[in-house]
Amino acid sequence: MAQVDASEKGERLIFVDLLLGAVVALICGLDRVAIFQIMVSRPIVAAPLAGLVLGDPLAGLQVGLLVELLWLARLPVGAAVPPDDTQVAIAATVMVIILGPMLNASGTELTLISLLVAIPLGKFGQFFDHYARHYNVRLARQIELAFEEGSIAMAEWQHLRGLISFSCAAVATYVVILLGGLLLIPFLWPLLHQPLSYSGDWLALALPLVGIAVILGTVNVSRAITLFCASFGMAFLLMWLV
Amino acid sequence: MTLSWKTRLHVWFRLLFLQASWNFERIQGLGFFYALLPGLKKLYSKDELLSVGQRCVGYFNTHPYLAPLVAGAVLKLEEERAAGHGDSGIDINEFKEMVAAPYAAIGDALFWGGLRPLVAGIALFFCVKGILWAPLVFLVLYNLVPMWFRIVFFQRGYRQGLRSIEFIQRHNLPDWAIHTKEAAVVVLGGLSAFMVFSHLNTQHLPEWLGLLTLIPMIVMGLIARKGVSTLWLITLTSLTIVLGGLFWADVVRLINL
Numbered sequence: 121m122a123q124v125d126a127s128e129k130g131e132r133l134i135f136v137d138l139l140l141g142a143v144v145a146l147i148c149g150l151d152r153v154a155i156f157q158i159m160v161s162r163p164i165v166a167a168p169l170a171g172l173v174l175g176d177p178l179a180g181l182q183v184g185l186l187v188e189l190l191w192l193a194r195l196p197v198g199a200a201v202p203p204d205d206t207q208v209a210i211a212a213t214v215m216v217i218i219l220g221p222m223l224n225a226s227g228t229e230l231t232l233i234s235l236l237v238a239i240p241l242g243k244f245g246q247f248f249d250h251y252a253r254h255y256n257v258r259l260a261r262q263i264e265l266a267f268e269e270g271s272i273a274m275a276e277w278q279h280l281r282g283l284i285s286f287s288c289a290a291v292a293t294y295v296v297i298l299l300g301g302l303l304l305i306p307f308l309w310p311l312l313h314q315p316l317s318y319s320g321d322w323l324a325l326a327l328p329l330v331g332i333a334v335i336l337g338t339v340n341v342s343r344a345i346t347l348f349c350a351s352f353g354m355a356f357l358l359m360w361l362v
Numbered sequence: 363m364t365l366s367w368k369t370r371l372h373v374w375f376r377l378l379f380l381q382a383s384w385n386f387e388r389i390q391g392l393g394f395f396y397a398l399l400p401g402l403k404k405l406y407s408k409d410e411l412l413s414v415g416q417r418c419v420g421y422f423n424t425h426p427y428l429a430p431l432v433a434g435a436v437l438k439l440e441e442e443r444a445a446g447h448g449d450s451g452i453d454i455n456e457f458k459e460m461v462a463a464p465y466a467a468i469g470d471a472l473f474w475g476g477l478r479p480l481v482a483g484i485a486l487f488f489c490v491k492g493i494l495w496a497p498l499v500f501l502v503l504y505n506l507v508p509m510w511f512r513i514v515f516f517q518r519g520y521r522q523g524l525r526s527i528e529f530i531q532r533h534n535l536p537d538w539a540i541h542t543k544e545a546a547v548v549v550l551g552g553l554s555a556f557m558v559f560s561h562l563n564t565q566h567l568p569e570w571l572g573l574l575t576l577i578p579m580i581v582m583g584l585i586a587r588k589g590v591s592t593l594w595l596i597t598l599t600s601l602t603i604v605l606g607g608l609f610w611a612d613v614v615r616l617i618n619l
Contacts, residue, residue: 236600253384254386279382280379316607329575339479
């Protein structure tokens, strides 16, 4: 009986965790494009925030550290839509927190598996974001109709309706990444746990460095590599020799 | 008629929702009209407002942090137009079109390309050390500059109207964008060195090995410059490291036998 109670409580808590994660995904997803843009949507903020809400901010901090730099070089310039690193970070944090006790796993390996599953699924975010922006074209027609009917209030409302499309895109991306993760990771964990125990720390170091390398390659500064090498060398020598 | 500070505050607040209906046809056009509406309502009668609205909701695309400068200036021009002094020789839509693209280019380079990596690099130092304040450091440091731009530039735009272009020219923002990007590269160099050094210490490996990290990083940077996506680079790196780890584990096992 006690076991049934514990299991029921566990299921309820998982549901609550998923829901709380969805709320964070919604708020951060809207900050990404639609409103404010105060950068709550950056992985370094969104992931620890999700972790804090779910009771493990350090798990979020680790995810944020690994994801923050990956797509920082992909600028949301003009009509370009970068991969949804916000939802990747939030969903990966939720996965780590939910799957940790279920798989009796913790540490870098689980974070890495969650990310290796979430990162490719983040491409869905681009698809949903594209769809939301296409859908919003209809709002322009609706606004013109509102003007023809002489209703300013209706025209105003059409603009705010755009928030619904962006909200749906954010939550849909979160759900897809999370579902993918929750279905795949229990199967992948027994297969990848051992290999990652040999190389997990190296991989955790490599992910941010890949992001930095991409920034280095794409930043429009003529002396980028020289500046980077000088800064790297100087900082490294200072830490090594002093 | 001069718009009251309450109306201007209302417009400024609505500019935070500029991209709520971002779409591939008009980009921020609907949002720009939505933001200006409290001001336009004070300036025009309902019938006039409908025709002004139709004029306002066209294509508009600029950087969201520099949009307040355009909005302030447009509000001033609308004010002059409503008062019958709109003889500056330039149409309001023409003005919007003229400034939107250059401001977008400046904003993209300065904020997305420069400030964001710079502040992320600084905050990640705290993150690597496991300090839970890292997200707050990022938020505070990052938002100081855009908020200053959003507030001050909106006021300047409203005060100076067409002359707000001279104001932005005086600030040499493209130069600042380059300096910020250079600073970001330097900070990211220091961050990489710090992460590599800490990792080698944890693994009890000789420190000099860390200097070799520069080689794969520069190679990957050059590959990224050729247009190879980050996702491919992550896949390639992950596979290499995992397979390398397995190989090394076997080597260690053989040696121990």
